[in-house]
Amino acid sequence: MAVTIREVASASGVSVSTVSRAFTAPDQVQPRTRQRILDAAAKLGYSPNPAARSLRGGSTGTLGMIIPDIANPFFPPIVKAIQARARRQGYTVLVADSDEHETDELATIAAVSKRVDGLILWASTLSEARLLELAGQMPLVIVNRHVPGIAEVRISLSAGITQAVEHLRAYGHRRCVFINASRDELSRGKSIHESFEALDLSIVELGPYEPRFETGVHAATLVAAHGATAVIAHNDLVALGVLHQMSSLGVSVPGDVSVIGIDDTLLASVSTPSLTTIRIDPEEIAAKAGDLLLETIAGRANSGDGTSVVEIGSRLVPRASTGPAPTR
Amino acid sequence: MAVTIREVASASGVSVSTVSRAFTAPDQVQPRTRQRILDAAAKLGYSPNPAARSLRGGSTGTLGMIIPDIANPFFPPIVKAIQARARRQGYTVLVADSDEHETDELATIAAVSKRVDGLILWASTLSEARLLELAGQMPLVIVNRHVPGIAEVRISLSAGITQAVEHLRAYGHRRCVFINASRDELSRGKSIHESFEALDLSIVELGPYEPRFETGVHAATLVAAHGATAVIAHNDLVALGVLHQMSSLGVSVPGDVSVIGIDDTLLASVSTPSLTTIRIDPEEIAAKAGDLLLETIAGRANSGDGTSVVEIGSRLVPRASTGPAPTR
DNA sequence: GACACGTCCGGGAACGTTCGCAAGGATCCA
C-alpha cells in the first residue's frame, strides 16, 4: 500500500542502501544521484517508515511526557513548548496524563515507554525504587521529584515567593494567609514560611486541602477571622476561588484584601481583577527538561553517569489583585 | 538489551510463534502452556516491541489527533477524554497542535501520519483536495469541516444558541451584541442571526476580530453605544475580556449588561461573576470522534464507503453573568 | 606504472514480531 524504499530505489536506478543513505547520510552519496533519489522520492510520495526505522535502529524518534493532569491549565503551555522544541530537533512528543493515580500511572508508563526514546516524568507517585528501575531501562528525567542518580528538573518557587512577600510587605501587609492545597508535605509551604520569617511577617497556613476552586471559596471565608489582609494561594485556580468568594462577601480586592496566586496560568491574566501571581515560565521548563532529556539520551550512548539537576526559577508578576493594606 | 520474544520462548520451552499467540490470540493456545508463557514473560519483564509489531502487522496501536492550539482551554478536556477512551481500547494517542498555520500543519501531519492508524483532524486549514488525498491514504475524521466523502464530526451550536436567545428574551433583553472573532465565514454567526430573527430580537454583530481576551475588552466599550443590554461572545475567553472591561467601566454584570460565552471552558466556571455559557461537552466529542475514527479504521478493512457525519449538540449553562434587563 | 587511499555504491544480514502453512497428536464417529 504505502510506497517503500525499494520502489524509490528502482525508480531512481540505485540500490536501497543508497536511497537509505540519501536520507540519513546525505554527504555519503554523490550530489547528482542524491538529487535523482530525492526527486524520485518526492514524485512517489515516499517517506521512511518509522516502525521499520526504529525496529532496525533502536530509536523511535519520539519523546514521552507524563504529566499529572492535562486539563490543569498549568500544563498545556508546557506541552506546547516541548512539542515545538522537540519538533525542531526532529522528534515527536507523546504526552499522557496519569491522573495522579498510581496504578494508572504504571499502566500509562508501560504503554508509553516502549514507544519512546526517553521520558519526562512529572511529579510521579511512583516509589523511588521503581523510578530507579525505570531509569535503568531508559533515559528518564523527573520533574519535581528528587531521586539520587536520576536527572531532575526542579521548580524553585523561592525567588518568586520572596518577591511576593516583599511585595506584600512594601504594601504594608503584616499578616497573611497561605492556602496549602498540595498532597505532598515538602510542598510550597516551606519556602513560604522561610520567607515570612526572614521578613518578620506573620503567616497562617490553612489546609492542606485539594487544589480546587472550591478550596479557595472556602478558605476565603476564613481570612478575616485570622485578621489577615493578604492571601497566597496554592495556585491560580485556588486564588480565583478566593477572588470569587471575596466578591460575594462584598470584600474588595485589592482594597480590603490582596490575593496572590501561583503558576501564572491563563486564568491569572483574564480574571477580574487580574491576578498577581508567581510565574513559572513554561518555555523555560520545556527548554530545560527537553534539553536534559536529549542529553540523557545522548549520554546513554557513551557512559551515562553524572546525574544532573537543573533548576527553574520563578518571579512575581504583579497585577491588579494586590495593593496597599487597608489602614484601619 | 530489551528482552525479546525469543528469550521468553526458550525460557518457557516453546516456539516464538506460540509465545506470540499467547499474547495476541490466547484462545489458540492451551491454557497450561499459556500460563507457563505468561509466567516466564512476567519474570523476564517481557512486553512486545511495538515497532516490530507495527512493522509486521501494519498497525501502530496509536491514534493521532491534530488540534489548532493545545493551549486553548477548550481542547485539553477533549484530549484527556479521548486519551482515556482510547486507552480503554488498547490505543495510545498522539496529539499535536498545528497553530492554525498551514505549512506547520502539513509538516505536523507528515510527522504524525506515519505513526498512527488514523487521524482526527480539527478544523484543518488544508484544502479540500489535500484532505481528500489524505483520506485516501489513511482513516481520517475531520472536525468542524465538511468535505463530501470524509467522516465528519460537526459541532452544532444552534441548540445552545437558541436556548441562549430564549434565555435573554425571557429576561427582557431586546437588543444584543454578538462579538464575532472567528476566521472563517460560516462561523457561529449564522445560527445566531437565525435565532434572533426567529425570536424577533435585534442583534448587532461586531468584528470579525481575533479570538482573544483583548477583543472582549475592546468590544465591551462599544456595547453601550449600540444600546444593547446583552453580549454573546465568540468564546469564553472573549467573554471574560468583556467582563473585565465592564468591571473597569463600572458597569454591573449582570445588573446592567448580561454576558454569555461559548464553550464552557474552565474559565467560565471560575470567573467572577461566573459565566453563563453555551456548553459543548468534551466527553461527547471524544466519544463520537473516537468511535467514528475507530469505525473508519475498521471499515477500511472491509469496504470503507458510507461516509458518516455525526453531530455534537450544545446547551446553555446559566450562571451568574446573565440576569434581568435593566428597566430604564 | 604500481601502489595506497578515498569516494561512491551494492549485497545482504539483522532488528522483533505476526501469520500462513503444515505436521503431529488426540478425539470422535462409523
Next chain:
DNA sequence: TGGATCCTTGCGAACGTTCCCGGACGTGTC
C-alpha cells in the same frame, strides 16, 4: 480400527529499514 476432523504447536517467510562489509573506480604519490 480406520479415516476424518479439530486442537495445538513449530517452521519460516515477510514487514521496511539501517549498516557493515566489500568491490569498483578514480586520484594522487613516489
